[in-house]
Amino acid sequence: ETGVTQSPTHLIKTRGQQVTLRCSSQSGHNTVSWYQQALGQGPQFIFQYYREEENGRGNFPPRFSGLQFPNYSSELNVNALELDDSALYLCASSFPGQGARGYTFGSGTRLTVV
Amino acid sequence: QKEVEQDPGPLSVPEGAIVSLNCTYSNSAFQYFMWYRQYSRKGPELLMYTYSSGNKEDGRFTAQVDKSSKYISLFIRDSQPSDSATYLCAPSNNAGNMLTFGGGTRLMVKP
Numbered sequence: 001e002t003g004v005t006q007s008p009t010h011l012i013k014t015r016g017q018q019v020t021l022r023c024s025s026q027s028g029h030n031t032v033s034w035y036q037q038a039l040g041q042g043p044q045f046i047f048q049y050y051r052e053e054e055n056g057r058g059n060f061p062p063r064f065s066g067l068q069f070p071n072y073s074s075e076l077n078v079n080a081l082e083l084d085d086s087a088l089y090l091c092a093s094s095f096p097g098q099g100a101r102g103y104t105f106g107s108g109t110r111l112t113v114v
Numbered sequence: 115q116k117e118v119e120q121d122p123g124p125l126s127v128p129e130g131a132i133v134s135l136n137c138t139y140s141n142s143a144f145q146y147f148m149w150y151r152q153y154s155r156k157g158p159e160l161l162m163y164t165y166s167s168g169n170k171e172d173g174r175f176t177a178q179v180d181k182s183s184k185y186i187s188l189f190i191r192d193s194q195p196s197d198s199a200t201y202l203c204a205p206s207n208n209a210g211n212m213l214t215f216g217g218g219t220r221l222m223v224k225p
Contacts, residue, residue, distance in 0.1 A: 004157075033211075033212070040122070040217070041218075042118075042120075042202050042204075042216050042217045042218050043213070044215070045212045045213065048211055055211065056211050056212055058212070090158070092157075099146075099206070099211050100204075100211060100212060100213045101146055101148070101163050101206070103160065103213070105157030105158050105159065106157050107155070107156050107157045108156075108157050
């Protein structure tokens with residue numbers, strides 16, 4: 001079973017609301033990345049955090065923001081939810097120096113915006 | 115045009131068949147080439163990764179990268195029903211910080 005835990009597993013929100021998704025990284029992993037996977041599509045990179053600082057960002061608007069905590073757990077916050085934000089949100093963590101080659105993904109949070 | 119393209123399938127094969135999954139990409143900066151398998155309602159899991167051009171074999175799986183034609187392949191020998199999943203190719207730049215996923219190919223292996 002994966003060492004990356006995401007919560008909640010499912011979530012339904014109304015358009016315009018705000019949402020916080022959580023990720024608990026695998027022990028020893030100090031890098032965490034978030035991806036958005038729309039139905040029938042591949043995951044898209046949102047951003048990455050390394051030692052509590054944003055370390056790269058994909059083509060997502062500022063209403064997508066994140067935090068990484070000293071224990072390497074992480075949050076993804078999305079403000080002013082839109083219908084198109086409905087997707088599976090995946091968290092991936094890795095050991096220092098391994099980068100994307102060492103990703104371990106969680107099972108994701110399925111967000112539905114109505 | 116997307117940076118990484120995959121045929122979405124579904125690809126349906128009988129048990130025991132050799133499966134060929136393919137991917138094309140446009141970014142010459144990609145140096146690492148990953149293949150992930152994703153079961154329904156699960157996160158992707160890394161199957162194989164290859165650095166630069168060449169072949170890599172791991173059990174029933176073989177990954178091939180041809181950087182000159184920007185073409186990536188994954189071969190599965192003696193396919194099993196448990197191989198039924200979506201296969202995602204995911205190249206990465208030299209920093210290896212960000213994966214650019216293809217749309218995935220859904221594979222169905224029938225007993």
